[in-house]
Amino acid sequence: MLVCSDVVAAAPSLVVPCVPEYGQCDGFDYRGPTDCCPPSECQFNNLWYSQCLTIQTESTTLSSSSSTICQSVYSQCDGENWLGATCCIDSTCTFVDPYYSQCLPTSSSSSSTDSTSSSSSSSESSSTSSILPSSTSSENRCSALWKQCGGIGWTDSTCCDQSTCIVVNPYYSQCLPSGESSSSSSSSSSTFSAATSSTNDGRQAGVTTLYWDCCKASCAWSGKASVTSPVRTCAQDGITSVAPNIQSGCTGGTAYMCNDQQPWSVSSTLSYGFAAAHISGQSETDWCCACYSLIFTSGPVIDKELIVQVTNTSGDLGDNHFDLQIPGGGVGIFDGCSSEYPGSYSWGQRYGGVS
Known part of the structure; x- marks a missing residue:
């Protein structure tokens, strides 16, 4: 998918503003x-x-x-x-x-945030999710709540004290309250299968689509989940960070999605990104800022992995549905791009994006 952007050169006489702290x-x-x-x-x-x-x-x-x-x-x-x-x-x-x-902080665990706001789109596929159950072995001293409990290269205890060991990514599993965060999901391709994994490896089938509506993410509001901070939100320039209590640009405010909240690859088979999601059997409190491993099961990216952090939710998503945040992915229920970037720009087809 090609994504085009308009670049406007500043007049020589204009003074470039400095970037405020945390920008x-x-x-x-x-x-x-x-x-x-x-x-x-x-x-x-x-x-x-x-x-x-x-x-x-x-x-x-x-x-x-x-x-x-x-x-x-x-x-x-x-x-x-x-x-x-x-x-x-x-x-x-x-x-x-x-x-x-x-x-x-001592006794805390990593929980980063970035932003999103949701809308379904064109590309569907099946996805899987993985949960690593806690061990009950009495020989090991179990890890405390929010501590690491597994991952590639991890040699310490893999059981959790009054919590469940949840796979965050291949290198990091974390002790979380039961039901606080659920595993991963796998995605990609135009053919969607609702069948559960035949290997019974703990993953679940799901769907992926694309979107980029420029709106402030649902998880960017304080108090949505037990995290260190809400998803970062930016001003109209897409760069300057704003306070979490600023109203979304999609509802008359001045808070928008940040430009850098888009996918990046670390190898030919692994990428990281952000998504809006709806997980079956859970609520926004459970999935806000949680991370999931998506393994694509069909299409040109079959067997590749995308680890996403859920930054948004939406009423137009089905169960185990991940709406991947990708520039040009299209707007859905809301269109914040038209107000963030005033002018005669084409944002592609609603629920489809730029093709």
């Missing part, structure tokens, strides 16, 4: 301003995202001959190609996957 200032395919408003500075987060942050004055000595400025709570602290500090201020550097570790 994006660099990253792959980023075209916005890169100068941060003082006293914050542009801090590298990963290849796709750098953020304006105020440099911490507190530092931690790593060796007798060198010291570094540690990362603030909820900032990245390690991962493949990570060049920043690996120590944390008043928090612990917690492994999430090979590409990302995060500074989290």
Whole structure:
């Protein structure tokens, strides 16, 4: 699917505004301003995202001959190609996957957020979801609630104390309250099968579609789920972060989907992204900000994996339905793109997108 975007060159006489604290200032395919408003500075987060942050004055000595400025709570602290500090201020550097570790308060677990807002679209497929049940072995000391309990390379306990070990991605499983987060789902292709997995591996059949309606995500409101913070929301420029209590641009407000909340690939068989979803037998409190592993069962991406974080919900989604957030995927019930980008632009077919 081809996605086109209009680029408007600024007049030479215009002064480019600085990026406020916590706004994006660099990253792959980023075209916005890169100068941060003082006293914050542009801090590298990963290849796709750098953020304006105020440099911490507190530092931690790593060796007798060198010291570094540690990362603030909820900032990245390690991962493949990570060049920043690996120590944390008043928090612990917690492994999430090979590409990302995060500074989290002691006894907390990683739960990141990004945004979405939903609408069904054109591409359907079957999907699967996986849940790793907790172990009852008395030989191991079980992990506490919100702690890691499994994953590739994990050598510690795989049982959970009064909770269930849930697969988040191949490298990370987490102890969650029973029913708090459900597993993954697999997707892709124009043929949808409602049959459950014949291998009985814990996955479930589902459907995937596409959308991009520019609206503020449902999970961007505070209090939707037990998470460290709601999904990030942006101003009309799609870059500047706004407070979680700002009304959606789809209902007369000024909060929209952020430009960087779109899929990215880490290999020929694995990608990450965001989605609106409806999971059978659960509620918005359960799936908001939860992560799911989607294994495509048909079409050109058969057997490939997409790990998505659920950032939105919608009344036009069926059971085990994942509406993948992809630019050009089309609007559905709501159209926030027309108000975010005023002008005579074509956003493609409603419930179909750009083709």
